[in-house]
Amino acid sequence: MKELRLILGDQLNINHSWFTEVDSQIVYLMMEVKSEATRSPIHAQKLLGTFAAMRYFSAQLVERGHQVEYLKIDESDNQQSFSGNLEHQCQYHSAHSFFWQEPDSHYVDRELSRFLKNSGLPGGSVSSEHFYEERDSLELFMEKKKSWRMESWYRHLRVKHDVLMSDAKPLGGGWNFDKENRKSWRGEPRPDAFVRPSHDHSQLWDEIVHSGIATFGNPSADNFQWPISREESLAQLESFCETNLRHFGDYQDAMSVKHETLFHSLLSFSLNTKLISPKEVVDRVIGGLTEDFENIASIEGFTRQILGWREYIRGIYWAKMPEYLTSNEFSFTRKLPKWYWTGEVGMNCLSVTIKQSLSTGYAHHIQRLMIVGNFSLLAGLNPHDVHLWYLGIYIDALEWVEAPNTIGMSQYADGGVLATKPYVSSSAYIDRMSDYCKGCRYSRKEKNNEKSCPFDTLYWDFLSSQRKTFDKNPRMAMMLKNLDRKPDEERVAISSHAKLLREGIEQL
């Protein structure tokens, strides 16, 4: 008779208190299952990275003396679902109890609770010991507040966890140095090539192909560059802090054809699989603060992403699920064009971003928000389909963090729970923050014709057609004022050209 403990594929926290002592009466269960791998079309690198990291983690546990039952994707007794395998394994090990770490996904949470109830076994969940806050902390904090803004939550956490604070005041004289964080990048300074791993996962790739799971994107099986262990993740964190962190603040919104990742950390996969914790990342980053706070803008900007945004997004997810996934404020129903899966589109900004995403499983925040997300919203794509696309393509995409970012922040489909206004722009923003427009078939100088930039027509048409929704939103006042300045003939031209663009979306 054994105690069965489940470790999910995104719970690779070797410092969890579960592992402090070896106990021969405990069996740890890990499984690669098709029910998870086929929820949405999935990027090959996402599957490879997850399975490789899980296998490495399981080997580490075994090395430390723990008993691990690991079900590989192509094993004959793998039932290919959580509950199927749990039933089988509970019987096999004559389990007298069943425990798991709190899942980050709502549906897995439900599935495991249901399984426990049906099995009649004693057991339950324990904390995953990863986040700063509990699942419901944000909801409790926002209980009496009119709107759920990230800024008040972030400041609350800065004080509560004593991060970048001194005598109850923010270090460096401000909570936020955002104004210093909005530069475009014109080739200088050059990002340093910081330490990234390289793996040959060809054998694992063969197993995945053999299992019949359909994937897309470049597997890069013989030169896989994402960290799959805690050691590799820490090495990457260290290298990032020593090199590109110093320019993170200045260029976090910049995009360029000359450099895909610029000054970003590429740590989201390591964080989301819990190979490293948000606290150790924030502590390491803040450890580099100079005495005169000269680098505070980058350090605060980076801290805000993790202590602020990441914890806030998680709180939104748990407060608003499961209804959140089907939010559709504008009732948009258009299907994703086929080129979302190939990048073969004449709009250079989209082509570069999608091809990069297919090739690496990565695009940085502004590419996700202001290129693909911006276009998806302006074109009226179905937000649930957009969500599934993001969930499949990015190496770091797990529902709890991807869905609020996509459905809320980028598509405004939640009607403004998360964002005070939709993140939409014309080509002016894209041209200011990138060099994409120079190599584009479309021109920013033309207006509402077959040569003109589709972003411009679609932007004005979106504002015009959704005007009633935004009339009372003070953050939209300037955009609407600019719309009102347009003469009637131009508005007619915008509306008819936008219709053509949406109907001809496959040919863009």
Ligand SMILES: Cc1cc2nc3c(=O)[nH]c(=O)nc-3n(C[C@H](O)[C@H](O)[C@H](O)COP(=O)(O)OP(=O)(O)OC[C@H]3O[C@@H](n4cnc5c(N)ncnc54)[C@H](O)[C@@H]3O)c2cc1C
């Ligand atoms: C439409 C859309 C979808 C997104 N989907 C995901 C997703 O599936 N998984 C995911 O981890 N992030 C997602 N993000 C947030 C952000 O784009 C990624 O966290 C970031 O690009 C990861 O790259 P990085 O590690 O180089 O980040 P950096 O720019 O170096 O930032 C450091 C860390 O801050 C955290 N962070 C930054 N912004 C956010 C945010 N908005 N929400 C949560 N954490 C944040 C991440 O953990 C990230 O690793 C999405 C953003 C948008 C607009």
Ligand code: SF4
């Ligand atoms: S001109 Fe328009 S479509 Fe082309 S890259 Fe610029 S913003 Fe994108």
